[in-house]
Amino acid sequence: MWRYVARRVGLxxxxxxxxxxxxFFLIRLIPGDPARVIAGERATTEQVExxxxxxxxxQPLPVQFWRFLGGVLQGDLGKSIQSKVPVVEELLDRYPxxxxxxxxxxxxxxxxxxxxxxxxxxxxxxxxxxGSMTLALLGVSMPVFWLGLVLLMVFAVDLRWLxxxxxxxxxxxxxxxxxxxxxxxxxxxxxxxxxxxxxxxxLPAVALASIPLSIIARMxxxxxxxxxxxxxxxxxxxxxxxxxxxxxxxxxxxxxxPVVTIxxxxxxxxxxxxxxxxxxxxxxxxxxxxVLAIYARDxxxxxxxxxxxxxxxxxxxxxxxxxxxxxxxxxxxx
Amino acid sequence: MSxxxxxxxxxxxxxxxxxxxxxxxxxxxxxxPQTPPAQQGGQQAAQQEQAKPAGPKTLVWGRGGDTVxxxxxxxxxxxxxxVINQIYDTxxxxxxxxxxxxxxxxxxxxxxxDAKEWTFSLRQGVKFHDGTxxxxxxxxxxxxxxxxxxxxxxxxxxxxxxxxxxxxxxDKSVIQDVQVVDKYKxxxxxxxxxxYFLQNLAxxxxxxxxxxxxxxxxxxxxxxxxGTGAYKFVDWKKGESITLEANPDxxxxxxxxxRIIYRSIPDNNARLLALQSGxxxxxxxxxxxxxxxxxxxxxxxxxxxxxxxxxxxxFNMDKKPFDNPLxxxxxxxxxxxxxxxxxxxxxxxxVAVTPLPPSMWGWTDDxxxxxxxxxxxxxxxxxxxxxxxxxxxxxxxxxxxxxxPQPEKIAQAIQGYLKEVGIEAEIVTYEWATYLEKTGMGxxxxxxxxxxxxxxxxxxxxxxxxxxxxxxxxDAGNIAFYRNDQLHELLVQAQEIPxxxxxxxxxxxxxxxIAEDAPWVVLAHAQEPIVMKKGIxxxxxxxxxxxxxxxxxxx
Numbered sequence: 089m090w091r092y093v094a095r096r097v098g099l100x101x102x103x104x105x106x107x108x109x110x111x112f113f114l115i116r117l118i119p120g121d122p123a124r125v126i127a128g129e130r131a132t133t134e135q136v137e138x139x140x141x142x143x144x145x146x147q148p149l150p151v152q153f154w155r156f157l158g159g160v161l162q163g164d165l166g167k168s169i170q171s172k173v174p175v176v177e178e179l180l181d182r183y184p185x186x187x188x189x190x191x192x193x194x195x196x197x198x199x200x201x202x203x204x205x206x207x208x209x210x211x212x213x214x215x216x217x218x219g220s221m222t223l224a225l226l227g228v229s230m231p232v233f234w235l236g237l238v239l240l241m242v243f244a245v246d247l248r249w250l251x252x253x254x255x256x257x258x259x260x261x262x263x264x265x266x267x268x269x270x271x272x273x274x275x276x277x278x279x280x281x282x283x284x285x286x287x288x289x290x291l292p293a294v295a296l297a298s299i300p301l302s303i304i305a306r307m308x309x310x311x312x313x314x315x316x317x318x319x320x321x322x323x324x325x326x327x328x329x330x331x332x333x334x335x336x337x338x339x340x341x342x343x344x345x346p347v348v349t350i351x352x353x354x355x356x357x358x359x360x361x362x363x364x365x366x367x368x369x370x371x372x373x374x375x376x377x378x379v380l381a382i383y384a385r386d387x388x389x390x391x392x393x394x395x396x397x398x399x400x401x402x403x404x405x406x407x408x409x410x411x412x413x414x415x416x417x418x419x420x421x422x
Numbered sequence: 423m424s425x426x427x428x429x430x431x432x433x434x435x436x437x438x439x440x441x442x443x444x445x446x447x448x449x450x451x452x453x454x455p456q457t458p459p460a461q462q463g464g465q466q467a468a469q470q471e472q473a474k475p476a477g478p479k480t481l482v483w484g485r486g487g488d489t490v491x492x493x494x495x496x497x498x499x500x501x502x503x504x505v506i507n508q509i510y511d512t513x514x515x516x517x518x519x520x521x522x523x524x525x526x527x528x529x530x531x532x533x534x535x536d537a538k539e540w541t542f543s544l545r546q547g548v549k550f551h552d553g554t555x556x557x558x559x560x561x562x563x564x565x566x567x568x569x570x571x572x573x574x575x576x577x578x579x580x581x582x583x584x585x586x587x588x589x590x591x592x593d594k595s596v597i598q599d600v601q602v603v604d605k606y607k608x609x610x611x612x613x614x615x616x617x618y619f620l621q622n623l624a625x626x627x628x629x630x631x632x633x634x635x636x637x638x639x640x641x642x643x644x645x646x647x648x649g650t651g652a653y654k655f656v657d658w659k660k661g662e663s664i665t666l667e668a669n670p671d672x673x674x675x676x677x678x679x680x681r682i683i684y685r686s687i688p689d690n691n692a693r694l695l696a697l698q699s700g701x702x703x704x705x706x707x708x709x710x711x712x713x714x715x716x717x718x719x720x721x722x723x724x725x726x727x728x729x730x731x732x733x734x735x736x737f738n739m740d741k742k743p744f745d746n747p748l749x750x751x752x753x754x755x756x757x758x759x760x761x762x763x764x765x766x767x768x769x770x771x772x773v774a775v776t777p778l779p780p781s782m783w784g785w786t787d788d789x790x791x792x793x794x795x796x797x798x799x800x801x802x803x804x805x806x807x808x809x810x811x812x813x814x815x816x817x818x819x820x821x822x823x824x825x826x827p828q829p830e831k832i833a834q835a836i837q838g839y840l841k842e843v844g845i846e847a848e849i850v851t852y853e854w855a856t857y858l859e860k861t862g863m864g865x866x867x868x869x870x871x872x873x874x875x876x877x878x879x880x881x882x883x884x885x886x887x888x889x890x891x892x893x894x895x896x897d898a899g900n901i902a903f904y905r906n907d908q909l910h911e912l913l914v915q916a917q918e919i920p921x922x923x924x925x926x927x928x929x930x931x932x933x934x935x936i937a938e939d940a941p942w943v944v945l946a947h948a949q950e951p952i953v954m955k956k957g958i959x960x961x962x963x964x965x966x967x968x969x970x971x972x973x974x975x976x977x
Contacts, residue, residue, distance in 0.1 A: 119852075119853070119855075119856045120853060120855030120859065121855065121859065124855060124859060125855050127498070127580070127582050133896050133897055135580075135585055138580070139580045139582070142580060170490045170491075171490050171644065171645075172496070172579050172641060172644060173645065178660065181659075181660040181661075182660055185662075237691060240691075240692065241695065244695055244696075244699045245698050251696075251699065251701055252695040252698075252699045252701050253687045253692050253696040253701055253702075254662055254687070254701070255662060258482065258659070258662070258663040258683045258685060259480050259482065259683065261665065261681075263657065267659075367689050368689055369692065370685075370686065370687040370688060370689065370692055370693075372660060372661030372662035372686070373661070376688065377660075377661055380487070380688075383854075383855075385855060
């Protein structure tokens with residue numbers, strides 16, 4: 089077991105290094121010059137050159153890369169070209185929003201997805217099954233931003249049940265020690281703000297969860313159906329166990345293995361989907377911030393942001409693999 | 423493994439139809455015209471009423487992006503200046519809705535006859551938000567920080583606008599020296615006459631910040647601004663909102679609204695939804711098609727910002743056949759500007775006859791004009807030696823700008839008009855930063871572009887965009903690469919005369935020359951709509967792009 093863990097953790101470092109190189113050079117392949125963006129539509133060559141020098145962009149690429157790498161190793165991602173604020177600070181300001189949204193979506197997708205999958209499998213080939221699988225198909229194929237806009241129009245504009253934008257109504261004037269408004273207000277028991285934050289979270293979480301929820305539901309259904317056909321299930325039933333016990337005690341553990349993998353992968357995809365969701369719902373998270381930074385050619389921000397997301401992806405996958413080993417003894421000893 | 427085995431097709435279809443029906447009805451519901459709101463503007467507003475019984479009067483301003491920095495001299499984006507305008511004051515400011523200046527932190531001023539020395543008397547008894555007294559020292563401190571690259575506080579960014587408006591730093595700066603005459607008198611000495619010096623000082627970038635705050639940490643001012651303005655900075659949640667509160671001691675009187683909150687809602691549709699659902703009170707960055715939706719909704723009113731911009735099609739005169747004036751005139755006649763403005767500017771455009779917007783002093787329409795006349799265009803092309811037209815490229819911007827709301831559609835329209843007179847123009851576009859770079863280097867043949875004025879002075883249009891001084895790559899302001907010595911002399915002369923009426927005469931002559939040479943097709947000036955709840959009063963948008971809000975009242 090421990091050898092497996094060590095091997096798996098060891099892989100993280102080369103992966104991260106690969107990401108660093110890719111991000112650094114890819115962003116620089118996009119034509120356009122951050123110095124020009126800063127200088128605005130109306131600067132002289134001299135001004136642009138001065139800014140380029142100021143930012144160290146007049147150095148050869150390898151030199152820039154070494155500087156960047158050296159900074160990363162010391163936990164310094166440089167300063168945002170636009171705002172001059174250290175990138176780490178800028179990202180920390182926005183990461184909580186993305187984490188809260190991703191967690192909410194993940195929770196929704198997993199719990200509801202698995203439940204729908206179980207129900208579909210148990211009541212297979214009934215109208216219930218067809219209905220939920222059709223919805224799942226729709227959920228997978230619907231573009232997130234389009235679904236987001238529809239949700240907005242229905243629930244925020246027409247019905248006025250939920251707010252249309254942001255994380256919390258700024259009119260409430262909330263101040264927190266952290267940017268985890270949802271968790272912090274929950275722990276502090278500031279219910280007015282918490283309820284408002286919750287109401288803001290519903291629509292983006294549903295929109296973001298739509299794809300993974302559908303995938304998890306379909307996956308759960310098919311693996312359960314597969315396991316149900318196995319001999320040991322027949323034995324269990326033959327022993328006279330009730331269907332509920334069979335499903336929850338005997339079938340689920342085996343059936344959920346692939347679901348765990350998918351869930352892990354989905355977390356990574358969620359971070360990607362968050363870009364669209366964050367844009368539609370004006371969610372002040374990291375995805376939207378990176379997109380804006382790409383437009384402004386804010387290299388340090390893009391590098392730092394993508395690095396963080398990629399690392400999150402790597403870590404989640406690591407956790408999934410380790411969980412796998414915990415759930416299924418066969419993997420540990422392979 | 424098959425996900426859907428053993429499934430009857432009929433069941434599929436039924437379930438699918440049901441689901442689709444649900445979806446369609448949901449969308450249909452969304453497309454229905456707005457139901458008139460309840461008296462209280464829906465549940466949410468009602469909840470807020472409960473949340474703050476007679477709480478502070480708050481205005482929520484929804485916009486497309488977040489501020490970059492609140493150190494006035496650092497940013498170059500409008501979203502930063504909107505907020506800076508509330509927190510800080512300048513020495514002089516623009517009159518409500520106009521580009522002429524009036525007293526602000528300076529109450530009175532004199533220029534020497536050669537326009538090289540300017541002496542300002544300052545308002546007394548003004549304090550910065552941190553309690554620091556505002557005086558001549560504070561003015562000198564700010565200007566020295568901006569100008570002198572060796573100044574210990576010349577930190578926190580590139581100071582782009584200082585170098586842009588005053589020619590550079592250190593020895594290059596037009597401002598040579600700022601002297602404290604006495605506690606409330608300050609004297610600027612300029613290297614050369616600068617007729618539009620006052621106009622520059624009214625720009626929000628040259629707002630005066632608290633020396634105490636800058637000395638504590640010049641790099642922190644961008645995040646924790648301290649000015650003398652009508653509103654104090656409270657809190658900035660990145661990417662989300664900036665909250666300001668009224669400064670009760672403001673020299674212009676206590677603001678009528680207690681709190682202003684700027685919210686960033688980047689998606690235009692989402693921002694409109696937020697306005698309709700009452701999450702925000704004001705919305706800017708309105709798209710033409712949204713304007714129609716809003717105008718049919720009696721809960722809202724529209725304020726129009728007078729144009730201080732120009733959208734144009736520039737010919738690259740360094741490239742054939744655009745070196746030939748007949749070709750340029752022909753294309754000017756070939757394009758129906760009026761139709762373009764009527765159909766693609768959503769009723770917010772004015773057809774342009776010169777590069778200057780009509781609201782600006784010095785503007786004239788007594789110049790050569792080019793009415794839509796395809797026959798005449800063909801005739802001129804034949805005269806120029808192109809009886810069958812020619813092939814070329816038409817460069818179009820990838821993003822809507824204030825002066826050109828729908829660049830791709832405008833490009834297609836122009837392409838159609840050109841085709842009618844035999845010119846085959848292929849539309850070319852690049853991502854925005856790249857587009858600016860390539861046009862600045864003169865890679866284009868014809869390119870759509872535009873300009874938003876800075877300081878409300880004609881020089882800022884005519885000299886910047888059409889003087890031979892700026893017809894040089896790699897970042898030409900004059901992307902027509904139009905070089906006319908006679909024009910150059912007029913423009914340079916006008917930079918040195920402090921008398922506005924004499925300058926205006928020179929600019930009228932300049933516009934005549936430009937119209938005759940036709941380096942551009944001047945297309946349009948666009949007004950910007952700002953939409954707000956009915957009942958909000960006292961909001962006067964300024965042509966320069968942002969304005970103080972302390973005189974606004976809420977219902």
